[in-house]
Amino acid sequence: MLGLLWLIPVIPLIGFILLAIIGPRLSRTAVAIIGVGSVGISAILAILVAISFISSPPAGNAFTQTLWTWINVTNFNPGISFYLDSLSMIMVLVVTFVGFVIHLYSAEHMLHQEGYSRFFAYMNLFVGSMLILVLANNLLLLYLGWEGVGLCSYLLIGFWYTNPANGRAARKAFIVTRVGDAAMAIGLFLLFNNLATLNIQDVMQRAAQTWQIGSPLAVTAAALLLGGAVGKSAQLPLQTWLPDAMAGPSPVSALIHAATMVTAGVYLIARTHVLFSLAPSVQLAVAIVGAATLLLAGFSALTQWDIKRVLAYSTISQIGYMFLALGVGAWSAAIFHFMTHAFFKALLFLAAGVVIDAMNDEHNMFKMGGLRTQLPLTFWTFLIGSSALSALPLITSGFYSKDLILFDAYASPSGSTWLWLAGLVGAFLTSIYTFRMVFLTFFGKPKTKAVYQPGSRINLALIVLAAFALLIGFLETPSFLGNINVLGNFLSASLPATSILPQRAGSEGILELVSAVISLVGIYLAYLLFLRVPKTTEAMVQSPVGAVLHRYWFSGWGFDWLYDTVLVRPFVWMANSNKNDFIDLLYKGIIRLNEALHRVLSNTENGLVRWYATGIAIGAVIIIAIVVFL
Amino acid sequence: MATIPVEYGLFLAIILFSLGLVGVLIRRNVVFILLSVEIMLNAAGLGFVIAGSHWGQADGQIMFIFILTMASAEVSVGLALAIQLYHRLKTLDTNSISKMRG
Numbered sequence: 001m002l003g004l005l006w007l008i009p010v011i012p013l014i015g016f017i018l019l020a021i022i023g024p025r026l027s028r029t030a031v032a033i034i035g036v037g038s039v040g041i042s043a044i045l046a047i048l049v050a051i052s053f054i055s056s057p058p059a060g061n062a063f064t065q066t067l068w069t070w071i072n073v074t075n076f077n078p079g080i081s082f083y084l085d086s087l088s089m090i091m092v093l094v095v096t097f098v099g100f101v102i103h104l105y106s107a108e109h110m111l112h113q114e115g116y117s118r119f120f121a122y123m124n125l126f127v128g129s130m131l132i133l134v135l136a137n138n139l140l141l142l143y144l145g146w147e148g149v150g151l152c153s154y155l156l157i158g159f160w161y162t163n164p165a166n167g168r169a170a171r172k173a174f175i176v177t178r179v180g181d182a183a184m185a186i187g188l189f190l191l192f193n194n195l196a197t198l199n200i201q202d203v204m205q206r207a208a209q210t211w212q213i214g215s216p217l218a219v220t221a222a223a224l225l226l227g228g229a230v231g232k233s234a235q236l237p238l239q240t241w242l243p244d245a246m247a248g249p250s251p252v253s254a255l256i257h258a259a260t261m262v263t264a265g266v267y268l269i270a271r272t273h274v275l276f277s278l279a280p281s282v283q284l285a286v287a288i289v290g291a292a293t294l295l296l297a298g299f300s301a302l303t304q305w306d307i308k309r310v311l312a313y314s315t316i317s318q319i320g321y322m323f324l325a326l327g328v329g330a331w332s333a334a335i336f337h338f339m340t341h342a343f344f345k346a347l348l349f350l351a352a353g354v355v356i357d358a359m360n361d362e363h364n365m366f367k368m369g370g371l372r373t374q375l376p377l378t379f380w381t382f383l384i385g386s387s388a389l390s391a392l393p394l395i396t397s398g399f400y401s402k403d404l405i406l407f408d409a410y411a412s413p414s415g416s417t418w419l420w421l422a423g424l425v426g427a428f429l430t431s432i433y434t435f436r437m438v439f440l441t442f443f444g445k446p447k448t449k450a451v452y453q454p455g456s457r458i459n460l461a462l463i464v465l466a467a468f469a470l471l472i473g474f475l476e477t478p479s480f481l482g483n484i485n486v487l488g489n490f491l492s493a494s495l496p497a498t499s500i501l502p503q504r505a506g507s508e509g510i511l512e513l514v515s516a517v518i519s520l521v522g523i524y525l526a527y528l529l530f531l532r533v534p535k536t537t538e539a540m541v542q543s544p545v546g547a548v549l550h551r552y553w554f555s556g557w558g559f560d561w562l563y564d565t566v567l568v569r570p571f572v573w574m575a576n577s578n579k580n581d582f583i584d585l586l587y588k589g590i591i592r593l594n595e596a597l598h599r600v601l602s603n604t605e606n607g608l609v610r611w612y613a614t615g616i617a618i619g620a621v622i623i624i625a626i627v628v629f630l
Numbered sequence: 631m632a633t634i635p636v637e638y639g640l641f642l643a644i645i646l647f648s649l650g651l652v653g654v655l656i657r658r659n660v661v662f663i664l665l666s667v668e669i670m671l672n673a674a675g676l677g678f679v680i681a682g683s684h685w686g687q688a689d690g691q692i693m694f695i696f697i698l699t700m701a702s703a704e705v706s707v708g709l710a711l712a713i714q715l716y717h718r719l720k721t722l723d724t725n726s727i728s729k730m731r732g
Contacts, residue, residue, distance in 0.1 A: 607728025609663075613654050 001052030002063050004045050005082050008092060009131035011042045015124040023117030032107040035120030039103045039127050043096035050089055054490075061085060061493035062201075064137055071140075078198055083137030085494040090335060090487075091134035091267055094342045098259045098465075099127045105350050105461035106251040108454070109357070113249070119159060123255070126152035130260050134267060139188050139198040142268075146184070146232070149261045150177055156252040157245050169247040176241040180231015184268075187224030190217070204274040211278050222279035225272055226286060233265030233319045236293040240559045242316055243300075246308040250353025253308060258315045258349050259342040266322045266338055270331050270495060277329070277496075283414065287327020291422035294320030296557055298429030302436070303553040306363040307352050310437050313556075314389060315345055317426060321405050324423055328415040330408030331495035332488045336476050337405055339487075340397035343472055344388035347465035351382040354458060355441060358450035365437060370446030378454065379442045381462040386438050388469045390431030390523060393516035394481075397473030402427060403512050404476065410511060411504035420511075427515055431522030432529075439530045480509050639680035646673035660715060660722045664708045671701045 015038030023031055053063070066081040084092075103123060110119050129148025136142035158170030192198050194217055195206045211218040229235075234242035245257045256262070269276060269286065276283045294317045301313035318341050325334035358375055359368055372379045388398035406427070410420035454462075475487040488497070529537045540546045552558055604611070646669055653666025675694040682690020716722055 609724045609728075610655055610658070617651055617655065 001048055002058060002084070003065070005049055005063065005065050005084055005135070006067055008042050008045050008049065008096065009082075009128050009135060011045070012038050012124045012131065013128035014038065016121050016128060019117050019121035019124060023121055026117060028111065028116050031117040031120055035117075035124055036100070036103040036107050038124055039096065039100045042127065042131070043100040046092050046096040049084070050093055053084065053089055057493075075196060076192070076198075078138040078140040080141060081137040082135040083200065084135065086490050086492075087267075087270060087335065087494040088134050090339065090491070092131060094339055095127065095130050095134065095260050098342050098346050099123075099130075099255060101461045101464050102251050102255045102259070102346060102350065103127075104457050105254075105353075106249075108457040109251055109353055110249060115159070119156075119249070122152055122155045122159070123251075126156070126256060126261070130264075133264060137200060139191065139200060139203065142200070142271075143185070143188060146228075146264060146268075147181065149256070149264065150174065150181065150232070153177075153245070153256050153261055156256060157248040159248050159252065163247075166247040169244040173241040173245050176238050177231045180228045180238055183224045183231070184228025187221055187228065190221050190224065194221075200271060204272065207278060208274055213278055214280060215278070218275060218278040219282055222272075222275045222282040223285070225268060225275065226282055226289075229265030229268045230289065231265075232268075233262050233323070234316050235265070235289050235319065235323055236296065237559070239293060239297065239316050240556065240563060243309050243312045243556060246306070246312050250308070250349055250356065253311070254346040254349030254353070257312065258345040262315060262319060263322065263338050263342070266319065266326065266334055269323075269326045270335060273326075273331055273495060276326070280414070283327055283329070285327070287324050287409070287414070287419055290320045290323025290325075290327055291419050291426075292320075293317065294324065294426040295422055295429070298426050298433065299553045300556045301433040302429065303550050305366055307355065307365050307368075307437060307441065308349070308363060310365075310433060311345070311348055311352060314430065314433065315341075317430065318345065318389070321402060321423065321426070324409055324419060325405040328409050328412045328419065329496075330405060330412055330498040332476075332491040333401070333404045333408050333498065335491060335495070336487055337401040339475075340388065340401040340469070340472055343465055344385045344396075344398060344469035347381060347385040347462065347469050348389065350458070350462060350465065351378050351385060354378045354454045354462075355382075357454075358452045359448055360451050362448070365440040367447055368441045369444040370442070371450060372442040374446065374450040375442075375453070377459055377462065381466040382442065383438060384466040384469055386434045388473075390434040391427060391515065391519045392523075393512075393519065395470060397469055397471070399516070399519075400473035400477055403478065403515050406515055407478070407508050407511050408498050408500075411500045411507065413499055413501055424515060424518055428518045428522045431519045432526045435523045435526035436530045439526060443531055478508055478512055480512075636680060636684045639683075640677065643673045643677040643680065646670075646676065649673075658723050658725055660708075660712045660724060663724065664705065664712065667708075668701060668705065671697055671704075 015034050018034055019026075019031060023034075026034070062083065062085040064081055064083050066079045069077050069079045071078055103120070106119065106123065110116055113119065126149060129145045129152060131145070133142055133145025133149060136145060154170045154174040157173050158167045160166050161170075188198065191203055191207075195203055195210070197203060197206065207218065207221075231238045242257060242262065246253055248257070276286065297313045297317035297320060301310050301317065304310045304313060318337070322334040322337050322341075325331075325337060354375065355368065355371060355378060356363060358371070358378075362368065384396070388396040391399040391402045393399050402423075406420055406423045409415045409423050410417065474484060477484045541550050555561065604615070650666045650668075650670030650673060653669065654663055657663050657666060675697045678690040678693040678697070680690070682688065682693075712722060715727060719727060721727070
């Protein structure tokens with residue numbers, strides 16, 4: 001069964017090629033069958049492979065399948081090879097399964113849109129590239145997938161390309177992530193230069209053998225990889241592209257900008273965790289970046305009126321949690337939160353897509369309200385997703401994954417009370433902004449009538465994701481609640497276990513209680529502020545301090561403004577002032593000189609015989625002079 | 631018998647050559663230009679003869695015979711050209727025959 005591994009990424013790629021070549025000539029049904037079916041087959045194969053992987057684990061708990069050698073230059077020969085261990089197994093399962101559900105949803109959601117086959121072609125290419133990314137056994141192949149998903153992200157953000165604003169958002173996403181990708185590419189060169197291989201497992205092994213903990217090379221390599229991860233996962237300081245990426249269709253936001261692609265950075269760090277363990281300062285930076293990002297994005301999410309932008313900021317914030325977990329060495333907690341987040345955030349985006357459609361393309365939550373009765377199924381699934389996002393105690397998956405991160409941030413040797421506190425404040429903000437969204441959209445007086453009811457495929461997708469958003473948390477529960485460690489044990493083959501300081505281990509129950517209370521208080525506060533006394537909230541926003549804060553938070557702490565002033569404007573100014581390219585002046589000067597000489601000389605060719613004779617005479621005199629006197 | 635110093639002869643040859651060259655450069659009439667070229671050729675021939683007599687060798691005189699032959703050939707071609715020119719353009723002025731800008 002494991003031999004089927006190569007088919008998992010290949011089938012969506014075949015789907016892409018089919019749709020790209022003959023897609024426009026097929027009927028919409030045929031396009032949907034190819035587009036959804038290819039990812040569906042891939043998901044089934046992933047489950048089959050997972051079953052055989054778990055029931056009869058290969059030697060060393062890892063399986064490598066080499067298709068062919070990609071490049072063969074003396075000692076550099078990366079292959080097209082896939083590497084399956086428990087970490088990539090989980091990533092593959094989530095990517096294919098969530099991908100399939102979102103494709104199913106899109107088949108109905110995009111039905112009346114221009115470019116149906118183009119959409120599915122891009123989506124299939126995305127799934128294929130993402131699977132290459134997570135299955136790659138060398139960093140070069142991983143980089144291929146990495147750039148592939150970046151390309152698909154660009155294509156799909158700008159899917160409705162007739163609106164220039166969407167094209168701008170797409171370019172912004174591409175260029176900002178490029179900054180991180182450049183750092184990552186340099187990191188790969190550095191690794192290859194020093195370790196003479198790009199095979200991930202060999203890199204880890206040789207790095208651990210040759211580099212001391214905290215050696216400058218290890219720190220540089222880890223920092224450069226972190227640069228790539230930060231760009232792709234929209235963390236501080238490269239987070240500005242993600243809110244604008246919401247210009248794409250809702251399924252795109254769900255699949256690419258919430259569930260899978262943006263967590264590629266998390267995967268990269270988890271995959272190369274040995275490097276980060278060798279560079280404790282960089283690992284601390286990962287934790288700090290995560291903590292700072294989750295707070296900044298949480299505050300920004302509080303002030304948005306666009307339902308999708310709230311979700312975008314909350315995605316940035318939740319990936320901040322994953323970074324926080326990676327930073328304190330809680331590798332499996334990060335992957336756990338990635339899993340739960342993939343399900344409930346995809347669910348939220350899909351449900352938001354239904355709401356936006358029902359409101360006739362209205363994104364403003366303040367113009368919605370009372371949709372509870374008009375879109376009952378969407379409401380219930382959205383509520384489940386929101387509860388998971390705000391970590392509602394006991395019943396939701398978000399509770400288990402987020403509180404595991406908070407506990408590890410407090411109790412692991414590299415954790416601290418400050419990191420825990422940042423995470424706790426973030427959790428408080430999360431439940432406020434999440435339920436602000438729920439209350440504004442689904443409660444209160446109906447302001448507009450829903451013009452559309454979702455069909456069976458959308459409902460099925462929502463129900464499946466909602467079920468997972470509730471249930472998947474039970475894969476890993478705290479010690480006093482059953483102490484289930486399915487995921488942690490499964491991952492222990494590829495990721496080291498989280499170490500816990502003994503003197504802090506006993507506080508797990510108290511911490512869980514605190515964060516449970518915080519989450520409930522946040523929900524109640526959201527109820528008060530946005531449902532009971534919206535007038536007071538309005539007054540708070542209008543007050544001088546409130547207005548300034550609101551402006552800052554709404555614009556994402558002014559990062560766009562900062563980058564615009566510091567980077568974009570000077571660059572545009574330089575480009576403008578150097579429009580004539582001053583280096584070219586040199587070459588143009590040479591051309592001018594030649595032309596002038598030519599003009600002078602062509603004047604001497606005048607047909608006057610005596611003039612020529614004079615020339616010959618002068619030339620003869622000069623030559624004789626040279627011969628005689630030199 | 632007193633010999634004429636070689637410098638005198640060479641000086642005469644240089645003066646003759648310069649006269650011919652100036653004639654070529656300043657005259658506009660084709661016939662006069664040919665005449666000046668002839669003077670230059672004879673100046674050069676004189677130079678050979680003087681050098682030959684100075685070293686007591688016959689080479690200079692042989693060269694002069696060559697030059698004489700070449701000069702007669704040149705004059706016949708040159709005069710034929712001059713006649714053709716006059717025939718076609720009704721002028722012998724070299725400045726007015728610059729039509730081909732060659």
